[in-house]
Amino acid sequence: MIEVKNLVRTFKSGDRTIKPVNDVSFMLEQGTLASIVGKSGSGKSTLLSLLGALDKPTSGDVLVNGVSLAGLPDGKLTEYRRRDIGFVFQQFNLIPNLSAVDNVMLPMEFAGIRKAARLERARELLEQVQLDPDKHGRRINRLSGGEQQRVAIARALANSPKLILADEPTGNLDEQTGEHIIELLSSLSRDHNTTILVVTHDRSLANKTDRRFRLQQGRLTEEAARSRAAAGAPA
Amino acid sequence: MSVLARSIGNAFRNKVRTAAVVAVLAVAIGLALAMLVANQAVAGKVAELNASVGTVLTVNPAGGQGFEGGGEPLTAEQAATAAAVPDVSTVVGTKALRLRNAAAAAVDAGAGGPGGQGGQGSQSATTVTTSLTAAVDAGTLGTRNQAAEGTTGATGTATAAPAFSVPVTATGIGAEVDTTGKALELTQGTGLGDYTVVSTGALLGTTLAEKNDLTVGSTFTVKDQSFTVAGLFDAGTAFGNNALYLTLPTAQTLAELPGELSTMIVTVNSLENVDAAKTALQAALGTDAADVSQGERNLETAVSSLGSVKNISFIAFVAALATAGLIILLIMVMLVRERRREIGVLKAIGAPNRTIGLQFVLEALVLVALGSVVGAAVASFASGGIASALISSNTATATVTTMAGQRGGPGIPGGMPGANPLGGASQLLTSVTASASPGVIAAGITAVFGVAVIGALVPALLTARIRPIEVLRGE
Known part of the structure; x- marks a missing residue:
């Protein structure tokens, strides 16, 4: 379970103080598939970085299974990101000189998983995101944008995290692959009890999530929740 | 990865x-x-x-050096005095002999030449005959030097210089070092063992041995005494290799001058102490009895x-x-x-x-x-x-x-x-x-x-x- 309490993040810009995240509070049960929609610059990515412990809030707190992130030292936060979080970044943020499979193996290497085991898991995940096996060993900079997106999703799943934070996960994918990724995320939340929070512009993707939030000028409001079946999400 | x-x-x-x-x-x-x-x-x-040579002092008789000059020879007692000087680590005495080929000396004597016995005045006792032939030809310089010596010969008569053979330098040494105190570089054979006793062994320069068809184990004579080649050394120069080394007592015996030294090679314990040791050594031996020089002063x-x-x-x-x-x-x-x-x-x-x-x-x-x-x-x-x-x-x-x-x-x-x-x-x-x-x-x-x-x-x-x-x- 993830609980967000009065989260505030401010930045100084000259004499002005900007509040991309302004007193945000919400709670997600484990296994929920949720989405946040909002205009560009509304603070979606900032909120994701606070939830993923990439950044520290100005005030407020994030509690993961009752544990406050605000009280954790850097080492523990690194461990939290490694063990409990999977990120899918808008610009993929893969390591360009490594192969697809090496990129997916990285988080497992940091988690201390043996090489043979992580290689097997990496190949399995790349198959799950439907990356052609011929391209598993190919360097990232020789893959298309859509293929890189799939590798990024596979990397986020590598350590079977409890929470996946995805920033426009279908943004660079064709309709068919996008549908497949939505299906994959949905099955992860349902079958593996993984909490997934997706930031998207894609209304159709947002409509397929359990809970839908809107972020506007730093403030979060929840739109009416729908059942997946009603939203037409894969069962 | x-x-x-x-x-x-x-x-x-x-x-x-x-x-x-x-x-x-x-x-x-x-x-x-x-x-x-x-x-x-x-x-x-x-x-x-x-x-090697950076800390070596050479002591010569006051007024004399090698076969030149005059003065009184050095003695074993002076060697003991030198050894007692502070910072002196070793004192090695040498006795130099001039070896003249017996046949050439006989020709010189017959011609009334100056090079034979008596030709060098006070040095006569250190010039002895040998079966060895010098490895160096007289050449222009040797003949000229010989002519110059001829004018002051014992005969007192200036004569035309006959065909001349360069002498071989034999040095009696108290340790296995050359005349500059540097360890001998033996190319064949062994050293002479104990350098403080009379021995029939000799160390020959490589070119001298080659000139006389001698190898390790071969024999030759000095003053009608037979010597065995114990080893060959390479001094690195033609002059240096036209020489041989004997033990110190052997050279003194051949010269019939027991206890007499031509030079003393004094080694100081460190380069820093050389100047002080030199002064102390000169004072101990006396300026009228010995000349102390740092032969390789420029090495400093x-x-x-x-x-x-x-x-x-x-x-x-x-x-x-x-x-x-x-x-x-x-x-x-x-x-x-x-x-x-x-x-x-x-x-x-x-x-x-x-x-x-x-x-x-x-x-x-x-x-x-x-x-x-x-x-x-x-x-x-x-x-x-x-x-x-x-x-x-x-x-x-x-x-x-x-x-x-x-x-x-x-x-x-x-x-x-x-x-x-x-x-x-x-x-x-x-x-x-x-x-x-x-x-x-x-x-x-x-x-x-x-x-x-x-x-x-x-x-x-x-x-x-x-x-x-x-x-x-x-x-």
Whole structure:
């Protein structure tokens, strides 16, 4: 379970103080598939970085299974990101000189998983995101944008995290692959009890999530929740 | 993929830049290694010089030297007095003999020539006959010298000089050293064992032995006594190799002058004490009885010059090493700045600071390893030239300084006006060979790696300060 309490993040810009995240509070049960929609610059990515412990809030707190992130030292936060979080970044943020499979193996290497085991898991995940096996060993900079997106999703799943934070996960994918990724995320939340929070512009993707939030000028409001079946999400 | 594999991959990420970095590092590392090799070579030479002739004093009878001059001969008692002087470590007595070929001496005597017994006045007792033929032909100089001696011969009559044979110098020695105190370099056979007892063994110069068809175990005669060749030595000069060595008591017996010495070779315990020991020795023996000289006085200048080269090469080694470290530091700082976002990605997906730091240190070491390979090759070719250049520039400086300092002063003992004041020392200086031995190269590369680790640690620590939020830079 993830609980967000009065989260505030401010930045100084000259004499002005900007509040991309302004007193945000919400709670997600484990296994929920949720989405946040909002205009560009509304603070979606900032909120994701606070939830993923990439950044520290100005005030407020994030509690993961009752544990406050605000009280954790850097080492523990690194461990939290490694063990409990999977990120899918808008610009993929893969390591360009490594192969697809090496990129997916990285988080497992940091988690201390043996090489043979992580290689097997990496190949399995790349198959799950439907990356052609011929391209598993190919360097990232020789893959298309859509293929890189799939590798990024596979990397986020590598350590079977409890929470996946995805920033426009279908943004660079064709309709068919996008549908497949939505299906994959949905099955992860349902079958593996993984909490997934997706930031998207894609209304159709947002409509397929359990809970839908809107972020506007730093403030979060929840739109009416729908059942997946009603939203037409894969069962 | 392990951290090491990732570091190697990163090192070759931009091949053009890697080649440029390796080239710059190779120059710095090559220079550092070349300086270290030069430093080691010079240090070895300094030690060799100090251990051989740098601390040797020569004592001659006052007013006499070799077969020239006059005065009273040195005695065993004076040798004991010299040995008791502070800082003197050893005293080796010598007794010089002139050996004349028996047949040539008979011809000279028949012709009324001057070279036979009595021809040298006071030195007659040290000129004896031998079956040996000199390895050096008389030539123009020998014949001229002989003619000059003929005018003052015992006969008192100037005569036309007959065909002349150069004498062979035999030296009785109290230890296995040559007349300058340097250890004899035996090329064949053994030494004479105990140099303080009469022996029938002899050590011959290589050309003298060759001229007389002698090898180790062959025999020859001196004053009708048979001697066996115990060993052959190479003095390095034609004059030096036309000589033989006997034990001191043997030479004294042949000269029929027991206890008499031609010279004493006094070794002082350290180069710093040579001047004080020389003064004390002169005082102990008396200026009217003995002349004390530092035959290789110019070696002090040579050693001093080599010491400068050693210091310069060490400073240059440290400077080149620091340069290599600085290059690594700057390159890695640049790479860390360039890869801030990538470091942010690694942190975002859970990489600990130590793993990221280690990755950058290993990447630096990969570059240093490549630079070291090329640098070692550079050093192996350049070290000799660099050492020579350093030595020649310092020798030239020392020469100019010494000559300027001596303007209007007394001449250099044994030297010629206007001659190189370093004399034979300059040959010793140029004889320094800087070869890149694996041990020295390994030591140098270890030092380079040590500096590289220090240079890479700073940027590696910088990575710890990069926050994972950097991953979102530009998003």
